[in-house]
Amino acid sequence: MTADRTLTIATASLFVGIAVLGLKVAAWWFTGSVALYSDALESIVNVVTAITALVAVRLARRPADAALPYGYHKAEYFSAVVVGVMIIVAAILILREAFYGFLEPRVPNAPMEGLAISVAATVINFVWANVLKTQGRKARSPSLEADGRHLMTDVVSTIGVLAGLGLVYLTGWAQLDAILAALVALNILWSGWGVIRESVGGLMDVAVPVDTQKLIREVISANAEGAIEAHDIRTRQAGKLTFIDFHLVVPGAMSVDDAHAICDSIEAKLREAVKDVQITIHVEPENKAKHSGIVVV
Template identity: 80%
Template sequence: MSERTLAIATASLVIGIAVLGLKFFAWSITGSIALYSDALESIVNVVTAIAALVAVRLAQRPADASLPYGYHKAEYFSAVLVGVMIIVAAILILREAYFGFMSPELPQAPIEGLAVSFAATVINVGWAQYLRRYGHRVRSPALVADAKHLMTDVVSTIGVIFGLVLVYATGIAALDSALAALVALNILWSGWGVIRDSVGGLMDVAVPPDTQKTIRDVISQSADGAIEAHDIRTRQAGKLTFIDFHLVVPGAMTVDHAHTICDAIEAKLRDAVKDVQITIHVEPENKAKHAGIVVV
């Protein structure tokens, strides 16, 4: 799976470069500021793909003495970088839109330019959908962030295409710059969303509520012989889920018996939650808080 993930990240870079070439060609034959803004966003796609490729390679490195919990959070740093680059692209586009408002000109070669732009969009739609599904399946923040930005690019390009049809139909050159400004605002919103989601991962955000419920149910149903479990904590780091909690057992229970219970819980949790790291702290019954999970 790791080799396939790396291959997909590499393919994303190749596709990003190809789409970038198409969009700059569309801009070069039309002179449209809106298409230029769309091409600028594709530069961010290429940077995003490079960041994702580096992050995926780094995240696959095994844990070592300096990073005993592994390199999985590298993908979150990549996603934050993507968000920042998206915002930079939006600022560049707003700059071009301003100059366009100052000196409006009608784009040239409308049919050819729109056809090339549409072809680039079709490629992005297909790849973004595949990337999103695969990224969620392997829980790769870098690939998911890449897919989100590609879909933002798709929405922007579709808006630009329809808008340019309106520009050609009405002959109002200033609409070209207005379209570029709208693209920039859409990109800004996308960049903020990517940064917000990635910062959550860097801050050790807990797993979703439905996963938390699954974890609690598994502990309750597989800890036969224990008394309760409390102080359950979870966090997400890339594709890995970390779970730690305290397990209260009878004071007279042997270490070997307590260890067997822990093994049973860990086995069930690994079946229920993918890519999980589990830490269980065993405590005697006088440490019970009567506020955690009662073993059933």
């Protein structure tokens, strides 16, 4: 996916978030439900996270420069951490409202109008959450994926709220409204923790998945004819970029041109196998061979 398309999706996400927020505020205004109020609070977070994701995606597009020679791709991980923190803040606010709602319970008003509006907002969120998750994976964008996962959590929470409100209207048990709001908050807390945990992994230069590591080793082994071994293979993920570096041991008598040709061959095949990759190869003479390298060719 092109950077322009990623930016377009991030921009659209902001407008979708604003539209859904308007619908959920209307649903709460019609009913006075604490649970629907908590749902609207979460949508405020959705708008904030959409703004954060948009800023991060724009920043990540900037080319590497003297200040950040490896690029700005990690900006998206910072964005995802902010999203996680905002999710947790929303959960705390919802728990506060649920507490007061439990102390002073009342059956919500205008059930059908409020429920209908909330259902419409949920359908929009469900569709857009799937778009964000799918496109985020294609673009390898942590910001879009985090936004999509949060929206899907919002969908699940709202479905639970709507089902519970139906029981409130049927049974007249007003405190159930506040209990539902508290359950929504707990679900949001779990979602926020998941987003922060994954994003911190990216900031800590987590290695690429095991399957990708295996593929990298196979490509190096199959395209290093003339070399002796490759060792100290390391990988890390930074936003959409994959970084690979390793040591390539060649015969001591090999010319620089021949060693460089082997490196070019390996790099070309790695770029075919792994998208958006940056490769660093350190060439060493045969007396540097470890004979226990990760890949022996």
